[in-house]
Amino acid sequence: MLKGVSTLIQAASFLPRPVRLRIVGAGPDRAEFEKMAAEAGDEAAIEFMGAMPAREAFSLARVAVMPSWHESLPYVALEAAAAGMPLIATKVGGVPEIFGSLSSRLVPPGDVPALAAALARALGDPQALEADALALRDRVREFFSVARMVDGVDGFYARLLDMREAGEEMARKGRAEAPARPGFTGAEH
Incomplete structure (x- = not known):
C-alpha cells in the first residue's frame, strides 16, 4: 500500500481519456x-507486470509514475531520472532533493x-514533460553520480573524525588544566 498503487489506479479513472497503465x-x-x-472501468487498461529490472520496466512506458506515500531516497526515481525517463512522483522523503528546482511538479x-492532473498534464504536453525529464537527468548526473555520492560520504566521515579529534584534544587540555581538588593529594585513600 505504501507505494501508492491504489492512488494511481483511482487517478486513472479521473482522466479525460482512457490510459494504459503497467504496474x-x-x-x-x-x-x-x-x-x-x-x-x-474502461477508463484505464491496467496490467500487472510483476517484478522486473528497472531498465526493462522503463522500456515498457512513456512515463514512469511513482505515487508513493512514503519513501526515503528511492533508487527507482534516481534510475528513471538518470535514464531521461519522464517521471511523475510524489513529494515524499528525499524525492524533492532529487527533483531540486523541479520539485514544484511533485504531487502530494x-x-x-x-495525481490525475499530473497525468493529464503529461498526456496533454509531452514536450514539456520531455524537457523536464532532460533537466532532471542533468541534475541527477551532476548531484547524484557515484563519484559525488562517494565524496559526500567520505566528507561526512572526515568531519566526524575531525570532531572526534577536537573533542579528544579538548578533553586532554581539560585534564591538564583542571585545578587540584582540595583535600586530596592524588593518592588513593
Whole structure:
C-alpha cells in the first residue's frame, strides 16, 4: 500500500481519456489492486507486470509514475531520472532533493485529483514533460553520480573524525588544566 498503487489506479479513472497503465512490482496487496483495477472501468487498461529490472520496466512506458506515500531516497526515481525517463512522483522523503528546482511538479502523496492532473498534464504536453525529464537527468548526473555520492560520504566521515579529534584534544587540555581538588593529594585513600 505504501507505494501508492491504489492512488494511481483511482487517478486513472479521473482522466479525460482512457490510459494504459503497467504496474511493475510485487507484493502482498496485488490481489486487492487487481480488484480495484477491475472496478476502475474502461477508463484505464491496467496490467500487472510483476517484478522486473528497472531498465526493462522503463522500456515498457512513456512515463514512469511513482505515487508513493512514503519513501526515503528511492533508487527507482534516481534510475528513471538518470535514464531521461519522464517521471511523475510524489513529494515524499528525499524525492524533492532529487527533483531540486523541479520539485514544484511533485504531487502530494495520496492526492488522487493532483495525481490525475499530473497525468493529464503529461498526456496533454509531452514536450514539456520531455524537457523536464532532460533537466532532471542533468541534475541527477551532476548531484547524484557515484563519484559525488562517494565524496559526500567520505566528507561526512572526515568531519566526524575531525570532531572526534577536537573533542579528544579538548578533553586532554581539560585534564591538564583542571585545578587540584582540595583535600586530596592524588593518592588513593
